Amino acid sequence: MSAAHRQPARDGNEPVDEVVAALAWHDGDMLATIRTLLEDCKHLRGQLALVEATMSIGFARGWRPSADRTEHGQ
Numbered sequence: 001m002s003a004a005h006r007q008p009a010r011d012g013n014e015p016v017d018e019v020v021a022a023l024a025w026h027d028g029d030m031l032a033t034i035r036t037l038l039e040d041c042k043h044l045r046g047q048l049a050l051v052e053a054t055m056s057i058g059f060a061r062g063w064r065p066s067a068d069r070t071e072h073g074q
Helices: 018-025 030-054
Strands: none
Touching: 018 030
């Protein structure tokens, strides 16, 4: 069953509560939700490491990706 079928109906103007949506995807199981989010984070950090290793400096005019969050997303 997709997340769309598990979420309550809304009028399309309301912002989606991502925490509620993640919990709904796992039928309210908090531990399963946390496990999935941690697995996703691990996967995305691995993908980011691959991009960082293969991306040329000229491609993004000196910007380099970072796995660490910054105050302003820089």
